[in-house]
Amino acid sequence: MSTSESARPVAHYTPARNWMNDPNGLVFHNGRYHLFYQHNPLGSDHRNMSWGHASSPDLVSWDEHPVAIMFDEHEQIYSGSIVADTDNTSGFGDGVRTPLVAVYTSEHGIQTQCLAYSLDDGLTWTKHAGNPVLDRGSAHFRDPKVFRHGAGWVMVAVEAQERRVLLHRSDDLKNWTYLSSYGSAGPVGGVWECPDLFPLVLDGAPDDIRWVLLISLATGGVAGGSGTHYVTGAFDGVRFTPDRDLPEVPADDPRLADLDWVDGGRDCYAGVTFNGLDDSDRTFIAWMSNWDYARSVPTEPWRGAMTVARRLELVTADGRPQLRSTPVLSAGAIVESRTETIAAGKAVASDLPVAARIDLRARLDADGELIVWIAAGDPNEHVTVTCSAGAVSVDRTAATAGDFHPAFASVETVRTPGDGARVDVSIVLDEGSIEVFAAGGLRSITDLAFLGAGQRRMTVEAVGSRVVVDELVVRDLAAPS
Ligand code: FRU
Numbered sequence: 175m176s177t178s179e180s181a182r183p184v185a186h187y188t189p190a191r192n193w194m195n196d197p198n199g200l201v202f203h204n205g206r207y208h209l210f211y212q213h214n215p216l217g218s219d220h221r222n223m224s225w226g227h228a229s230s231p232d233l234v235s236w237d238e239h240p241v242a243i244m245f246d247e248h249e250q251i252y253s254g255s256i257v258a259d260t261d262n263t264s265g266f267g268d269g270v271r272t273p274l275v276a277v278y279t280s281e282h283g284i285q286t287q288c289l290a291y292s293l294d295d296g297l298t299w300t301k302h303a304g305n306p307v308l309d310r311g312s313a314h315f316r317d318p319k320v321f322r323h324g325a326g327w328v329m330v331a332v333e334a335q336e337r338r339v340l341l342h343r344s345d346d347l348k349n350w351t352y353l354s355s356y357g358s359a360g361p362v363g364g365v366w367e368c369p370d371l372f373p374l375v376l377d378g379a380p381d382d383i384r385w386v387l388l389i390s391l392a393t394g395g396v397a398g399g400s401g402t403h404y405v406t407g408a409f410d411g412v413r414f415t416p417d418r419d420l421p422e423v424p425a426d427d428p429r430l431a432d433l434d435w436v437d438g439g440r441d442c443y444a445g446v447t448f449n450g451l452d453d454s455d456r457t458f459i460a461w462m463s464n465w466d467y468a469r470s471v472p473t474e475p476w477r478g479a480m481t482v483a484r485r486l487e488l489v490t491a492d493g494r495p496q497l498r499s500t501p502v503l504s505a506g507a508i509v510e511s512r513t514e515t516i517a518a519g520k521a522v523a524s525d526l527p528v529a530a531r532i533d534l535r536a537r538l539d540a541d542g543e544l545i546v547w548i549a550a551g552d553p554n555e556h557v558t559v560t561c562s563a564g565a566v567s568v569d570r571t572a573a574t575a576g577d578f579h580p581a582f583a584s585v586e587t588v589r590t591p592g593d594g595a596r597v598d599v600s601i602v603l604d605e606g607s608i609e610v611f612a613a614g615g616l617r618s619i620t621d622l623a624f625l626g627a628g629q630r631r632m633t634v635e636a637v638g639s640r641v642v643v644d645e646l647v648v649r650d651l652a653a654p655s
Pocket residue numbers: 195196212223252253279316317367368444
């Protein structure tokens with residue numbers, strides 16, 4: 175099976191045509207959110223890496239623009255970030271317009287950090303004549319995330335194979351000085367990629383600022399294959415000091431579940447946060463795929479989608495700071511709203527729009543389960559979300575077209591902190607994907623999952639216990655509220 179235009183996601187960004195992977199250069203500038211991304215302008219495989227470009231007024235509806243930074247015979251344009259250089263520290267400005275400066279990895283046998291700048295809000299780009307600006311003679315030094323810190327700029331990037339995050343600083347984005355490194359520690363079952371480092375207040379207390387270091391692993395993630403780990407700590411402008419020292423944990427080791435992960439699903443990778451927003455408005459987008467099978471995903475004429483944008487906060491749970499993510503979505507017209515008690519062994523069914531947000535709050539006994547079945551057309555092809563005391567899981571083993579790659583069929587389970595007998599989940603369903611936010615957003619599971627054409631149906635089933643549904647609200651994300 176290959177999906178067609180009719181199966182294009184509604185509430186997720188996809189390029190009109192061709193391959194897409196990591197989000198790059200996320201920046202809010204002059205009232206618009208800009209999303210650049212790894213893109214092959216010529217085909218639907220991972221080659222000819224260039225930066226595609228889209229922008230949005232609200233993180234929900236996106237306009238695609240011409241390719242921003244194009245590969246050429248000298249280099250591919252690998253992942254990186256963008257800053258608005260409002261003080262013209264780089265000298266790329268013309269005295270009137272603010273330069274946007276892209277810091278990207280040039281892949282040409284070795285990997286070096288290079289600059290390009292734009293004086294028209296990101297539409298057209300000029301490569302810096304003095305490239306590269308940072309060269310360690312390494313073939314695996316990549317994915318610079320640059321942010322303003324005090325009077326200077328800080329860059330976090332990875333030595334991917336050594337599994338090390340390197341910090342550098344600069345006054346002008348052109349001359350970089352080494353500061354320190356973090357790692358190898360925590361998950362080490364794959365190369366490290368696409369780091370990010372940012373402050374968040376803990377539990378909403380303005381004077382308790384913690385730093386969050388995101389590290390994506392191409393393989394060796396908690397759900398198998400690609401995944402994004404995080405560690406909280408302190409950053410003094412030179413060094414990142416983790417709150418806890420982590421053991422090195424290889425792929426498939428059960429101790430991976432004791433580490434912190436941005437998402438417990440299979441398809442939330444290389445995610446980073448926006449520059450240009452207040453620290454209290456920390457906003458994240460990831461590539462919704464997994465290197466295990468990304469090259470085979472059966473969609474056309476595009477291949478690759480982004481997750482919905484998520485606002486990140488830091489809250490104490492299970493005695494340590496943990497990320498909480500909340501999806502940024504259109505309000506969406508309410509198409510169903512009910513409260514109901516479902517007897518053990520019974521189920522209630524309803525129709526669903528293709529792009530839906532389902533908010534479900536319920537209570538069940540300690541040994542009970544609440545299963546949400548979602549199907550379209552053939553009821554034998556379905557995705558399920560199972561909530562039990564202390565855990566939530568997504569099962570896509572019976573989804574449509576799940577045999578496009580042997581590594582695709584999967585079940586992911588995450589433990590949920592808090593009161594196990596209470597279910598609090600939001601499900602974002604679209605063509606080709608499901609994102610589950612559980613325990614008020616302390617856990618999420620993001621999975622590609624295809625369902626056939628035909629009316630979508632949801633069945634909420636009570637297993638082993640009666641389920642008291644305090645709130646079941648379904649919104650149509652394609653319809654205005
Ligand atoms: C992550 C990644 C990055 C690299 C880019 C190449 O998915 O492998 O490390 O810059 O993709 O497209």
